[in-house]
Amino acid sequence: MLSATAALASEGMQTDWSLSPTYNTIMSVAAGAGLVTLVWFIRDLWVKRERNIEGYAFAFGVLGFILTATGLHMTLTWPIKGLPWDNIIFGETSLGFGVLLAATSWYLWRRREDLRTTDNPVRTLADLVRPISLFVFGLGLALVGIGIAGLWYQFFVAPAEEPISGLFADYPIVEAIFMSGLFFLIALGALLFPWAVKREAVAGRPSTLHRVAGGAWVLGGLGFFLFGAMNFFTHIGLIFNTHVPS
Incomplete structure (x- = not known):
């Protein structure tokens, strides 16, 4: 099945890019950095005595601002005209993740001294985010849907x-497998999130559950x-x- 993008390419693509701005480049870099940094942060809380709470609050604030601003604009205005599904795939997911990172940044900055001195900061954070874990799980389901759509319609x-x-333009399944695979990896971590933040799950050292979820986010994040x-x-x-040309 020839994808819509490949069909455009086969006709000799000419585009007035001023009518279809795209910035999922910076969104991809920020989202990938956010996922990896989030795993680094939890790992540092578990294994290190010195906790750089301010540094992580700063990092999450910067990344959260980029993703919230670009994701909100893409979600509300649909600037990518030629590939309208990209507005859903990149805009809405970036908006959700960006707001979560921004809220995390705000909380870490306000509670930095408490988190630096508490015996089990991971449990403190787990108690905080447990109510929002349903939303994270929902984002995971959304990512699964995106991954399936990518394989089904091969629009990546x-x-x-x-x-x-463009070397793979005649083989749409190649990039479909690659991109959908990244979405499936991140979805795995999000779907495991509600169980990873249960009180009994964070009583001691990281478990296999945490390593699988964290590994999925690191691999998916590095890919993006x-x-x-x-x-x-x-x-x-x-x-x-x-x-x-103008």
Whole structure:
């Protein structure tokens, strides 16, 4: 089945990019960094005596602002006209994650001294986020839906005019498997989240459950981080190759 993106590519893609701004590059880098940093933060709370609460609050605040601002704009305005599903896939998920990171930043800054001195900061945070774990689980279900849609419709394929990624324009299943796989990895961590923050789950050292969830977020986060960084080149190349001269 030929995807919509590949069909556009086969016709010789020409786009007025001023009518379809795209910034899922910075969103991908920020989301990937946020997932990895979140796992680093929990690991440091569990194993380190010196707790750099302010540093993590600063990091989550920066990343949360980027994701909330860009995700909110993409969710409300649908700026990507040619690939409208991207507004849902990247906009709504970035908005949800961005607000969670921003709220985490605010809480960490306010309670930094308490978290630095408490015997079990992981349990303190687990008690805090347990009520919101249902929303995190819901985001996990949404990511599963996105991953299935990516495999079903194969819309993640890049057009032939895009450097590197465009090499697979005739094989849409390749990028569909890669991108959907990243969404499935992050979904796994989100779906395990409600059980990972149970009071009895954080009484001692990290369990297999925590390692699986954390590992899924690190792998998925690194994938989005590196792919987003690469797309700063490939998206510029796509725009250069397909823009409509004024």
